[in-house]
Amino acid sequence: xxxxxxxxxxxxxxxxxxxxxxxxxxxxxxxxxxxxxxxxxxxxxxxxxxxxxxxxxxxxxxxxxxxxxxxxxxxxxxxxxxxxxxxxxxxxxxxxxxxxxxxxxxxxxxxxxxxxxxxxxxxxxxxxxxxxxxxxxxxxxxxxxxxxxxxxxxxxxxxxxxxxxxxxxxxxxxxxxxxxxxxxxxxxxxxxxxxxxxxxxxxxxxxxxxxxxxxxxxxxxxxxxxxx
Numbered sequence: 318x319x320x321x322x323x324x325x326x327x328x329x330x331x332x333x334x335x336x337x338x339x340x341x342x343x344x345x346x347x348x349x350x351x352x353x354x355x356x357x358x359x360x361x362x363x364x365x366x367x368x369x370x371x372x373x374x375x376x377x378x379x380x381x382x383x384x385x386x387x388x389x390x391x392x393x394x395x396x397x398x399x400x401x402x403x404x405x406x407x408x409x410x411x412x413x414x415x416x417x418x419x420x421x422x423x424x425x426x427x428x429x430x431x432x433x434x435x436x437x438x439x440x441x442x443x444x445x446x447x448x449x450x451x452x453x454x455x456x457x458x459x460x461x462x463x464x465x466x467x468x469x470x471x472x473x474x475x476x477x478x479x480x481x482x483x484x485x486x487x488x489x490x491x492x493x494x495x496x497x498x499x500x501x502x503x504x505x506x507x508x509x510x511x512x513x514x515x516x517x518x519x520x521x522x523x524x525x526x527x528x529x530x531x532x533x534x535x536x537x538x539x540x541x542x543x544x545x
Contacts, residue, residue, distance in 0.1 A: 348439050352388030353420040366456040369421045373456030385422035386430035397428040447473035500536040502529035
């Protein structure tokens with residue numbers, strides 16, 4: 318018989334699996350959760366805006382810049398820094414290495430962040446589908462529409478998604494559950510299963526199909542119809 322796994326072995330395997338999943342999901346980060354699109358409060362005017370190098374309203378430099386790639390605000394001494402600072406934790410402008418041309422946010426002086434962020438910046442072509450403004454032309458964050466997956470600014474986010482909702486195609490599933498609807502109402506264009514086709518308002522006559530629980534119209538079997 319195989320030996321039972323110890324607690325330490327189980328923890329090590331679960332940690333490896335978790336790290337593997339994190340590496341796989343690293344390239345598919347949601348735009349709203351990316352460090353270059355995080356919200357920040359200006360130190361001087363106290364206005365909330367997208368993470369950027371200079372305040373959109375008063376153009377002041379932030380005391381604790383956040384890296385647009387890794388999201389850190391302090392560079393530890395044991396990192397792959399282009400500018401070496403042995404034994405010292407670098408913060409503020411000492412941690413900064415560049416400014417991204419697309420998201421207008423600081424990039425730390427780590428070799429990996431400097432070499433990869435410009436090519437993989439999620440806001441490289443983030444122009445709002447409604448107002449055609451780029452990141453440099455408004456101070457808010459960038460979002461994606463849940464239906465058409467286009468970029469949206471913070472001002473047009475809710476208005477666009479309210480008008481962009483596309484109803485899914487009609488299916489043969491019951492409107493009250495996910496079971497297959499055996500009875501269909503041509504007036505309501507809806508399907509009902511045997512359980513939800515029974516209505517307390519409209520009575521079913523003997524020898525006939527049950528009436529529609531919504532409008533009372535006589536239903537027919539779904540297999541004999543072509544719903545449109």
